[in-house]
Amino acid sequence: MNLKMSTLWRRLEDIPREVLYALFLIAFIIPMLNPFGLPIPISADVRKWFQTIDALPPGSAIMIDMGYSAGGEPELGPYAAAVGHHIFKKGKLKSIYMATSIDGVQLFDLLMGEVKPEQYGAKYGVDYVHIGYIAGTETAMAAVGKDIRATTSTDYKRNPLDQMSVMEGIKDATSFKLLICYTTGGDQSEGWVRQWVTPYKTPYLSSVLALMIPTMLPYYKAGQIVSLVSGATAGQYELLNKLPARGIKSADVVSVTHLLIFAFVVLGNIAYYARKASEGAKKGG
């Protein structure tokens, strides 16, 4: 009996990864196809991000860095889209997009395809523009902060910036009321602090991969970042926006998969101690 129990516990202690992968796949697919509508609490940081944009006076310019790669799009894309909806819905704000990631231009086209700024009456060149991928990461941030037109005189489609009304009055970092960065890279998220926040005191909102949050916390706690969130909080922003989209759907997936992992962690520990106990009883008996 003890031998049977010991074997059972050993199996539960070392479930084959194929079985785990299959169960996680099911846990991904079911809420994705049929969202449960599990509760989503809105964190203080997401609320602060939302309020910061809401409080911008009409005519304010926002620098937005599309600093994420294609691999990070499933996490950061929904958040960037939710913020895009908010900015264009609010209206009378100038969005100047740039890319410090080489994928930033293509991801901008995807983002605009999802947000559809024209549904809010926003026009390219009038309310928003993308000045393209600018190589050099921190050097690019510093150069754009000093003088945008000296760094690039055209947008990503090679249209002259001087012919776009959205660029009127925009010269350097001091022309911006807000800086937003979505990124999968530490160079970008930290670089903006060094190149814009410290010298120009530009308020900074940063959305990074969840695993990057700990590395950004010292900047946040020092007050150099107004709001620091992971892309996985897109569902919360969508709730504030009252525009449910990809984020809310993925929040259910995050809840279910995290709880499944936790259940397996508990099961693994119970099996570990039960196996030790049954082996101890066997030796003792």
Next chain:
Amino acid sequence: MSLFVRRQIPIAIVAITSIVVMADYFLKIPQTGPVVKDLQNWGVILSAYALGFGAVNLFIVHTRHISKRASGQWPFSIWLLFILAVFAVVGVFIGPSSAQYMWIYNASYFALSATIYSSTGFYIASGCYRALRARNAQAVILLIVGSLALIRNAPAMAAGFPIFVDIDAWLNSVPTTSAQRGIMIGAALGAIALGVRTMIGRETAFLGRRTEAER
């Protein structure tokens, strides 16, 4: 070329450039502004050039693999060069924002990148199950903190049990930020030391490999 030209002049250029850029950043001297602006724009151009140079280098390396029929490598090199050529031709002649380029990007690179990154979720799940096991005192700490992070990051649990949000906030504010600050300050001190050594010519790795005479 004399040792002076090959060694002392580049060191002097680096030292002067560093001093000018730092003076502009920290002291805001009006006279350095236009010079630093030009230097930064040179930096942007050089970075862009490095990307092009990287593509050329990739082409040369993989052409060699193909010409030598490098075992287990050359078929992949052909595929890589083919994809490189497709992206380059469509991007240069039709445009990187064209429907054709976007189709290739979305159907290949975007889908593959997202898949590779997302697949790490399965490895992390399996890793959590195996690593978060209370085998000793340190593992118990890891188990407790890991479990808290798992529960807190599940939106449904955070909504039902706000205490986990408070615990997570304390973990982030105190132990995580403290440890991260220590790491950052240590790294920053190292970077400052490296910068000073480079400026005074004690660090010469940026000059490339030195010859015996130079040593």
